[in-house]
Amino acid sequence: MTEKSKCSDCGSKRLKEDYGRGEVYCEDCGLVLDDKIIDEGMEWRAFTHEESQEKARTGSSHSYTRVDKNLSTEIDQFGRDSRGKKLSSEKKAKMNSITRWHKRLIYSDSKARNLSVALSQLKRMSSVLGLSQSVMEETSRLYRRILEKGLVKGRVIEEILVATLYIVCRKRGIPRTLEELSDVAGSGASEKAIGRTYRMLKSELNLDVPLPDPAEFVPRYAAKLELSGTIQQKAKRILKEAKEKRIVSGKGPTGVAAAALYLAAKMEGEKRTQKEVSEAASVTEVTIRNRYRELKENIALEKI
DNA sequence: AAGACGAAAGTGGTTGA
DNA sequence: TCAACAACTTTCGTCTT
Numbered sequence: 001m002t003e004k005s006k007c008s009d010c011g012s013k014r015l016k017e018d019y020g021r022g023e024v025y026c027e028d029c030g031l032v033l034d035d036k037i038i039d040e041g042m043e044w045r046a047f048t049h050e051e052s053q054e055k056a057r058t059g060s061s062h063s064y065t066r067v068d069k070n071l072s073t074e075i076d077q078f079g080r081d082s083r084g085k086k087l088s089s090e091k092k093a094k095m096n097s098i099t100r101w102h103k104r105l106i107y108s109d110s111k112a113r114n115l116s117v118a119l120s121q122l123k124r125m126s127s128v129l130g131l132s133q134s135v136m137e138e139t140s141r142l143y144r145r146i147l148e149k150g151l152v153k154g155r156v157i158e159e160i161l162v163a164t165l166y167i168v169c170r171k172r173g174i175p176r177t178l179e180e181l182s183d184v185a186g187s188g189a190s191e192k193a194i195g196r197t198y199r200m201l202k203s204e205l206n207l208d209v210p211l212p213d214p215a216e217f218v219p220r221y222a223a224k225l226e227l228s229g230t231i232q233q234k235a236k237r238i239l240k241e242a243k244e245k246r247i248v249s250g251k252g253p254t255g256v257a258a259a260a261l262y263l264a265a266k267m268e269g270e271k272r273t274q275k276e277v278s279e280a281a282s283v284t285e286v287t288i289r290n291r292y293r294e295l296k297e298n299i300a301l302e303k304i
Numbered sequence: 305a306a307g308a309c310g311a312a313a314g315t316g317g318t319t320g321a
Numbered sequence: 322t323c324a325a326c327a328a329c330t331t332t333c334g335t336c337t338t
Binding site: 284 | 327328329330331332
Binding site: 192195273274275285286289290293 | 306307308309310316317
């Protein structure tokens, strides 16, 4: 893990390492400085709501998805922890600054109320979407940071929240489109508005968000279409070829993924109709056809 | 009859003068 | 601010299976 001692955003030196999640983050603003070891969590195997419920994790000792960060019962004003043990002075100083920070949030200031609304929304959406705990954690950390920067003022909480979630998903290579996210958001946040907010956040926070890779969408669509793993592998090989031949850039990743799956399924004799595939991927048959034609024309299929 | 195909026209967003 | 532009959609007529 790289050694960084200062937060690149707010300059705080209070960085915390979380080996469980493979992240280093700033305790003051929540910026994740190093998240090379990505926790895929249940993400790639939970395709349905029921499945994700079943596999969802429970419990957490220190969660950013709670308004009070779970600390309210752990610290008293006499410098002891929950077991009554005295804390070292170093620990005490740390706790003091945390409690100060945390008091600012608990007491009826507008940010706390904002946060509590946002977090309960996040919880709901996260369970509908089947997102892992660690995605929620990162989303709420980023949301806190946005809140502290005053970027929420005058805007719809839900729009900011969904845009934040979208950023986190993109950063982690979790395939969720803006459309899907706005579908589970309340009516207060249209896809258009979320997109606008997303662009605003990206530039305000100087984030570079990677482009979605079509291959990320393959497992989910394949599951919807009940296609075997062999086909998924084949579709991914097709996409890899396509990427090298630069016939993917600028095209919508979902359409490309759908066409690759359609092609792979056809080749393996597990044929699905264009209509079925287009419904699974929320694109039209025409788009499937166009991408399909491009793939067929440009890729040496015998080798795949 | 259902599926696949492709042309044509329309939509919403991006880009660059 | 406006026009050109690319990707995608909708619609529809025509082949293919």
